[in-house]
Amino acid sequence: MKSILAILTLLTLAIQANAYNLSPTSARRTFIKTSAATAAAIPLAVAFPLPSLAEVVVPEQITTDFPFPENWGLTFKYEEDAAKVREHMIIATGLGxxxxxxxxxxxxxxxxxxxxxxxxxxxxxxxxxxSFSTLYTSINVLAGHYTSYGFKYPLPEKRRKRLYQEYAEVEKSLKRNR
Structure with a gap:
């Protein structure tokens, strides 16, 4: 990774130095050629790595009997309600x-x-x-799934993985009172 960054730095310096060439036509052509070569040689993901969400283990889908909560509804205390909705959503996401x-x-x-x-x-x-904004995003995903596919169709694996990552982020934020 360090060697790739060093190569990128050297290429950038070379391009900038060549940009001040007295011949405007050749400088422009050289810049375009080197920029295209640099872009083709280095994948975008290596040059600009995206921050990844926490890696979370996605549990197997539940197809047998599961704990059906009796405590639906709000208590109007944000931390309690957010934790409860998150827990209920975890079960809903895991249903097969x-x-x-x-x-x-x-x-x-x-x-x-x-x-x-x-x-x-x-x-x-x-x-x-x-915690609210992440939970709100998760709620939109799960509610959108229910609206599009109904209540009997389980979530696809890719969507489940993303939701479990967001649930982990919500839990971290709630522990920090954020």
Whole structure:
């Protein structure tokens, strides 16, 4: 990685030095040729690595009996409600095809998510927290899945992985009171 950065630095310096050539036509052509060669030689992911979300182990889907919560609804205390909605969403994300009471769970889950967002987004002190914005994103993904595919169809593996990563981020933020 360090050698790639060193090569990029040297190429950038060479391009900048050549840009001050007295012949404007040759400088422009050289710049375009070297820029194209540099772009082709170095993959974008290596040159500009994206920050990755925390790696999370995605559990197997639940197709047998699972704990069906009795504590649906809000307590109107943000930290408690966010933790509860997150826990319910973890179970909803893990449900596989043929899980018992999957449709009832999904309907309760969607109502709880809508109630949570519609209540807490009105408060700027809460809406500005990283835990809220990440949980809001997760809620949009899960609610969108329910809207598009219904309550009986399980989430695809790629979507499940992303949601579990976001749940981990929400948990970290809640522990820090953020």
């Amino acid at each position: 095809k043929g899980a018992p009471k999957m449709e009832a769970y999904g309907k309760n889950m969607k109502k709880e998510m809508v109630d949570f967002v519609s209540y807490y987004r009105r408060f700027p002190a809460v809406a500005g927290k990283p």
